[in-house]
Amino acid sequence: MFTSTAFLSILPETLILVLGVILLVVEPFMKEERRRNVGWLTAGGLLAILVISVLVGRPAVATSTFGNTIRFDGLGFFFKMLFVFGAGITALFLMDHEKVGQRGEAYLMLLASTIGMCLMASAADLIMLYLAIETTSIPLYVLSGFMLGDDRSTEAGFKYLLFGAMTSAVMLYGFSLLFGFAGTTNLYALADAFKSGQVSAPVIFGVIILLIVGLSFKVSIVPFHFWAPDVYEGAPTPVSGFLSTASKAAGFAVIARLFLIAFSNFTIDWITVFAVLSAVTMTVGNLLALPQKNLKRMLAYSSIAHAGYAMIGIVAFSKLGVASVVFYMAAYIVTNLAAFGVVVAVGRVVGSDEYESYKGLSRRSPLLGLIMLAAFLSLAGMPPFAGFVAKVFVFAAGVQSGFVWLVVVGILNSIIGVYYYLNVMKYVYLYRLENEDEDKHPIALTRPYMIALVVLVLGVILLGTVFAPWFSSANAAALNLF
């Protein structure tokens, strides 16, 4: 059973596990004040894993391994690489975080969560899927509440745990019902069972709603978004960045596989639900982002809105739709990590995430100002950055499938988005410190931040200009679902 394909199918997970063990061994031997260097090890290790996986671990044809619990295909692989990338960048961001960076456990939790995400992206079995989701979530609960003694962080961790446990239980109930109706836990076998018409549609509709609850929580779709702003604000900022990007993308990977494979027979049931959720999510996310004065909270609401945009691709239910979601996630991970990276770097020096503390940023650090400009314009969907292309693809998929109304809602929402993203840039570029003495208050970038931010900005520009190779991979990934 343990063939080479089977080994390759979990290659990234295995390597991350090995990396985690190495961390555990190495960390106690490091001097306490140098524990930050674990971050270099983590990031370097993840980079090596990324390279190795891309070189040797690419799936040739879609196969099922480990008793059909793991699906080894392009979709899973693409998402895994995104998670590994996101985790590596997050490790760099963690390094100079005062209360987290010196503690090896944080990096270990990060790796554990990444293993879970990788399994989420490739799970082809309900039990495997549930285990993967929990493996992802539990380390994230811990990381959110990692700053002991900080009330907000503790609150964030606790809130995230409660919401997560609740929705996960609802989803588990849905899984058990599915097994009861269809007699199998395998997604592909489920699809066959549904196609043969053994299960009636109304029953499945109820199950679908239960699953949507659980997954909506993961990707913060309205009305299961309430946790996001509080958790993002309270959690250590690098963790918020990770939550809002990789964790959300993992949720989308599951949604794509679960609904497009297992429930492809019941599209009338869930497409409308998702279309409405998408419209509501975009609108609520953007409207609530408008009055924010705290950048982390604003990014939380903006990430809710982005889940809504990406959802259009799922609703489109087409090859292009899935490809556009995959591309959107890639663009979004790079962009949003850059945005959170700026918050991390500025917050470390300024000690606050309020808009006010971003006054004069473009003079205190021109480079950071430009990075922020690129990230925010990309979030707003402006070329030549990744966000523009991603949005156009998603909208194109929507128009192709006849969801013009949804695309119009999306477009109206991007206009709101432009307003509040540019509003922040006003603080960065226009407003000045009280004494106009920005020269005396420079914001220095430490090496890990510099590396991470430059990589991200290059990524944002690369995805937004030379988008063909990325889109082709996304397209190849999407083909696995049709």
Added chain:
Amino acid sequence: MAFPVLSIIVFTPAVAAMILLMIPAQRKTEARGVALAAATFALLLSLWVYIQYLTQHMTGYQFVEQYNWLSALGISLHFGVDGMSAPLVLLTGVVMFTGVLISWGDFDEHSHLSAGIQDRPREFFAFLFILASGVFGVFASLDLFMLFFFYEIAVFPMYLLIVIWGWIQTREYAAMKLTLYLFIGSVVALVGALAMYWTAGQSTGIYSFDMLQLEKAGFSASFQNLWFLPVFFGFAVLGGIWPFHNWSPDGHVAAPTAVSMFHAGVLMKLGAFAALRVGIMLLPEGAQHWSWVIMLCAGVAVVYGAFIAFIQTDFKYMVGFSSVSHMGLVMLGFSTLNRDGLTGAGVQMFSHGIMTALFFAVVGMIYDRAHTREIPQLGGMAKVMPFAAIGFIIGGLVSMGMPGFSGFIAEFPIFLGVWQSQWLVAVIASISIIITAAYIMRNIRQVFFGQMPEKFEGHITGITILDKIAITTLCLLMIVIGLFPSVMVPVVQTGVNHILQLLGVA
């Protein structure tokens, strides 16, 4: 493959912007030098393209380059210019060059001029050049996706340029208003473009954003009637069409001089051009069906803009509203859908671009020195800056459509065309000429030849040699076209022929 001149023109400003951002912040002179070098280079290349097009008697799309960008969706980097876009590429080169010259002195350490824009020339030119790349890109793009790509690139730097270096009293409001108006317009047009893409793909089997393909798609009449208005007006917002013109005077006034020049001179043409290329050329039946709506809106813009300009006391607002009026003439030319009207509109785009750039340059020079733009408070400027006064007068004559200047070459065919299609509109619109003459002459008298207020005596300095070069360049272009229409009209006519073919009337 031939020399890829268009891609070089398009990417020169962007590359220059990247270089600028790498120059250390305190090296202001080097930053300006790079800016001027890049602008000169782009101007020379665009001039070369135009002269080739003119002297080789080219027709159709020329200097075509095509690179596959995303074949899965039929997106390619497809550049080419025709008789409509070649003059506009040249216009962009000219305005970019003169804009850099005009803002040169603003960044001198000792400069007492221009309240508040001395700092950060590096960022200023970098953002301005990113915008210029976008503008070149739109004029040269033959691919609908890339057209949008460059269109958005041309829009967003405007926000930063106005909000950072703009007029302190209205910049935040005006910048946001402008950005939102233009963004709304462009995304509405984007939905229309996506609809075109899928519909054309379904009927022809070729999914492509290539506009030369889309021209042949043969959209059904109902499809065209449905999508023409969103697409046309989506772009025409940037062309300042009534009733979506409101952002434009506010934006012009708040922007610093070089940005106003770019904005009114080039960016508004961008909107008109995209409305023509995507709206009228890809949806010709829709254009015929709705031409009365455009004619109505454009006619209102022409007359209303002129009246509003007449009552302005702020010099810059006056020029801003005169832009609305003159761009209305461009749209009016489009709405005729006949040879005369379209030819006039094509020339008017170029002529107005040069003229309004000159206006804003002179207004900027006056404001830098007098620190007020209130017309009643100004006076006697001809004594201290005769050169600028002559420039403004020439611009004024162009604006009035005086024979011998480019304005006449542009406006006469427009009215001819409108007369053929709706004589009543021509009569009403011609009122604007009288109003324009009235406010231009009144302002020339007051600002340049009136009594100079005592507080200005001895405080107002003359303009620099760079300013003079810029003014001369702009004036010469207007006079040359006025005296020798054959340097522009034949080129535009080749473009018009193609449009008429698409409309099925040639």
